[in-house]
Amino acid sequence: MIDLGIFCIRRYKRFLADIELEDGSVVVAHCTNTGSMKSLLEVGAPVLLSPASDPKRKTKFTWELIWINQSWAGVNTANANKIAISLLQSKQIKGLEDLQEIKAEVKNEDSRLDIFGKDKNGTEVWMEVKNVSMKEEEYALFPDAITTRGQKHLKRLTEIKKQGHRAAMIYIIQRNDVKYFGVAKHIDPVYAKLLEEAKKIGVEVYAVQIKWTKQSYSFEGLLSSQ
Incomplete structure (x- = not known):
């Protein structure tokens, strides 16, 4: 996994999340969690992403973890x-x-x-x-x-x-x-x-x-x- 700075511009269509990187650019990451993610989403929280293993996949990253309540929580179901x-x-x-x-x-x-x-x-x-x-x-x-x-x-x-x-x-x-x-x-x-x-x-x-x-x-x- 790689640390790519901060989340939470938004999560949308259940499977997608806009992630802001340390350089200020924004990437779209795949979100495997299809639930509501109650108590897990926090705008601006640090996240960890992993690069997609399939180079042909539209989303180049998968959202793995989010830093919340002073600890890492798993997002990838x-x-x-x-x-x-x-x-x-x-x-x-x-x-x-x-x-x-x-x-x-x-x-x-x-x-x-x-x-x-x-x-x-x-x-x-x-x-x-x-x-x-x-x-x-x-x-x-x-x-x-x-x-x-x-x-x-x-x-x-x-x-x-x-x-x-x-x-x-x-x-x-x-x-x-x-x-x-x-x-x-x-x-x-x-x-x-x-x-x-x-x-x-x-x-x-x-x-x-x-x-x-x-x-x-x-x-x-x-x-x-x-």
């Missing part, structure tokens, strides 16, 4: 799955440390779930990963917009659990200025209800906190769910 798989492979997530045969993007009936693995007993473990960027007081909250796709995934995980397999939601919290994890009932009450129902039948929930620096990230532990 595509990093959430990569982080989850890396932590699972390195056995850092308590409760999922015995997973084997870890695979990404595995089809399950009419859905494609983010991660599949098997535990030490040979039980299938199906996992869905969600990026968390919204903050209210000391809470990281998900979702920051109504998510019909997320609702569908919760229904699928609930069915998987009923079939006798393990099912888990992994929430990757890409900011370290929060202490707890919760569901944004005021934004998507349907999602909140589905998650509560899923937890009651044994769908596991892991709220994984990540701390970013300019160079990399570190695993800060699991946050308690409220």
Whole structure:
């Protein structure tokens, strides 16, 4: 990643952001975060961009991080799955440390779930990963917009659990200025209800906190769910 000065002239069309560079010029960066980005946007905040790997891509940079509340917060939602798989492979997530045969993007009936693995007993473990960027007081909250796709995934995980397999939601919290994890009932009450129902039948929930620096990230532990 490269430090290119300040953001926040504007974010628009969900996928684009105008970024002002240190020399005063302005570039258009790709924004992978399709949510509202509540509590994450701040005009004039320092940002980190990464150059596009495809030279033919229209936007030459991807927006990775923003400096907010005296710490870096992750903007690139595509990093959430990569982080989850890396932590699972390195056995850092308590409760999922015995997973084997870890695979990404595995089809399950009419859905494609983010991660599949098997535990030490040979039980299938199906996992869905969600990026968390919204903050209210000391809470990281998900979702920051109504998510019909997320609702569908919760229904699928609930069915998987009923079939006798393990099912888990992994929430990757890409900011370290929060202490707890919760569901944004005021934004998507349907999602909140589905998650509560899923937890009651044994769908596991892991709220994984990540701390970013300019160079990399570190695993800060699991946050308690409220």
